[in-house]
Amino acid sequence: MAERARVAILISGRGSNMAALIYAARADDCPYEIALVSGDKADVPGLQLAHAEGAPILALDAKLLGASYWNTLQDALDAARIDTIALAGFMRIIPAEFVARWAGKMVNIHPSLLPLHPGLRSHEAVLAAGETTTGATVHLVSDEVDSGAILGQVKVAVLPGDTPDTLATRVLIAEHQLYPRLLAEFVSRPLTASWIEQRIDELASHLPEVGRKTSHGSPGWSVGSGKTPKLFAILADHHHGEEAIGLLVKASGPDEMGGLIEAHPDVYYWPKYYGAGGWLAIKLNRRDVDWDHVAEWLERSWRACAPPRLTKLMSITEEF
Template sequence: MVQWIPQTAIPPLLNMSLNNTTALPNLVVLISGSGSNLQALIKAIHTGRLAARITAVISNRADAYGLQRAAEADIPTAVLSHQDFASREAFDQALQQRIDTYQPDLVVLAGFMRILTPDFVRHYEGRMLNIHPSLLPLYKGIHTHRRVLEDGGHEHGVSVHFVTPELDGGPVIMQAKVPVLPSDTETSLAQRIQTQEHVIYPQVVKWFVEGRLKLANNQATLDGNALTRPIQHLSV
């Protein structure tokens, strides 16, 4: 099993000018809620740990707090409500058109609570990532923390994966695990999972924008090596 330990001793790339955005990869981030993973990406960019720029944050909900996070970081925002469209396909077509105006190198799903149509997913094949609060392939779908507790599980976690037409079924790149404590509630478990999310998602995005992470033949590769198992994050 491949393991990864964050290189906390390595100083950020402070010599990189954050105003020189012409050569930076473009990210479009899709959200539906608070945008805490969006904030983790913003922080990684501002500290020089992630050499990219977020060209737009798009939400399907006008009340998503993540839109305020984006505005405070001077990132353009857009709201495209799925309720304004007669079908899932029509919404995804409009969303795709909006995303493509920003010419993204990578589409980042950060708590975007929509099941995407196969045509939409294929359009961004190999350049769309998602983060899911479980140790995939366990607990696909929603209410993962509740389901782990109901099952009496002893371990839980989070996975970052490439998006494919299968719901939460794309190749998993990286995971972080946490123990399930006897005193845990959905809230406490979610909080510990979220802490890990904010570490591993910027790292995976960093690998992608550096050209190290790719999707080939429905398999994730890092530095040209196929990931037969997800990389495991070890906290230090």
């Protein structure tokens, strides 16, 4: 089993969704572990429960810490080597800088079928609208409240005579089923070839005259509009029994390749049957991939393979 993702849970109260995540993490095949539980209040039932269940906790009081709260929290997340933040009833408005720091790595659960009824009092809004179905949504956190990309939802029937409390009780049951499953799927994505290929495709699409071309059955990216576009990147998914899902890019030669592999064996490796052709492999089925670094390698490999008319055009564009 691959190394588990390290998840931090942030709460503001009783932490029932937190508990669901803690218990789900005890399964042998769960792809995440709870590495920290914290929040904005120091004395809440959720922290007491997390402590009793053996989860690492950090009790913070946002009111007492004031402006230093978010820096203190960030320091704790860094110290715990957190990969993903899961908000579970965390009721504090998050600054844009913190959201940006954790973009694509922070998820939340909301008690409605977003985009319907964001914000507070969702159950009251559902009943006032006379709706017969509501539910829960897991989504990425963005600058706007409850507006990030939706990762998944579950529907819950609204019964005749429901009150906000009775409806909330059933929706909460659904949340406890939904959140652990979708969090597991979410933290597993960076280790899958399909997700990695999508990320590479997004980065490569910003370069001129990029197309798709296979290499011995492996997905590849080419440059040039002629009849024989030239490959500048290849995705090797466990190629010839290798453990890695690697991005193959053009290096300057054996000396550079050997130096990088020796200095950073956890990032670079010599790809079987490709290394002799000047291809360097970057291991991407890791949780700590620096995608800006990957983008730099893609552009560098593109420049090495692109026709002069394109590289000259890009150089002129960069000057302005």
